[in-house]
Amino acid sequence: MNINVHxxxxxxxxxxxxxxxxxAFAARADLNRTYLGEVERxxxxxxxxxxxxxxxxxxMSPSALIAQSEELTAIAG
Amino acid sequence: MNINVHxxxxxxxxxxxxxxxxxAFAARADLNRTYLGEVERxxxxxxxxxxxxxxxxxxMSPSALIAQSEELTAIAG
Structure with a gap:
């Protein structure tokens, strides 16, 4: 499964x-809500x-956020 | 200075x-050499x-690589 999914x-x-x-989160992150939905999917x-x-x-820092998604990658194997 | 520069x-x-x-590095990373140059700049x-x-x-992991560029951001202030 690729890095974008995790x-x-x-x-x-x-x-x-x-x-x-x-x-609310899209507004806080200054992102388009539809695009945020695509990122989450x-x-x-x-x-x-x-x-x-x-x-x-x-x-959080970008590296901390990506480290957390790498954990998901590790769990998913 | 933005995250892309660091x-x-x-x-x-x-x-x-x-x-x-x-x-050599572009070949290893499966990236176009010109594009790698743009990323580095x-x-x-x-x-x-x-x-x-x-x-x-x-x-290295993506998070470790980004953490290292965040250090550059911290130093640059």
């Missing part, structure tokens, strides 16, 4: 854990700049 | 430290998938 699932998990709707190819925006909106 | 400088530093030419907007290819070619 990244998207991680973003969705973290967003939901903060009790934020896609709409793993059908978009987020750029490093988008990763940085999402990480900032989650109050 | 990411590019980090890739260049790590590539050079391994004594690899852009051409910070004028390209690498996707997460490209970050993963570059990290793999450097034998």
């Amino acid at each position: 990244f998207g699932r991680t973003v969705k998990q973290l967003r939901s854990a903060q009790g934020l709707s896609q709409e 793993g059908v978009a190819t987020p750029s490093l700049a988008t990763v940085a925006k999402i990480a900032a909106a989650l109050n | 990411f590019g400088r980090t890739v260049k530093q790590l590539r050079s430290a391994q004594g690899l030419s852009q051409e 910070g004028v390209a907007t690498p996707s997460l998938a490209t970050v993963a290819k570059i990290a793999a070619a450097l034998n």
Whole structure:
């Protein structure tokens, strides 16, 4: 499974854990809501700049966010 | 300075430290050499998938590679 799918699932998990709707989170991350949905479903190819925006909106560093999605990759095997 | 510029400088530093030419490294990372040059100069907007290819070619995880470029950001202030 590719990095985009695991990244998207991680973003969705973290967003939901903060009790934020896609709409509220997209506004916080200065992203289009539809695009955020595509990122969460793993059908978009987020750029490093988008990763940085999402990480900032989650109050974490881009590397920490990606490390978390790598854990998902490790679990998924 | 944005994440793409620091990411590019980090890739260049790590590539050079391994004594690899852009051409050799681009082949290893399955990337177009011209595009790799743009990434290193910070004028390209690498996707997460490209970050993963570059990290793999450097034998490190994407999060470790991005963490290293974040250090550059911290130093640059």
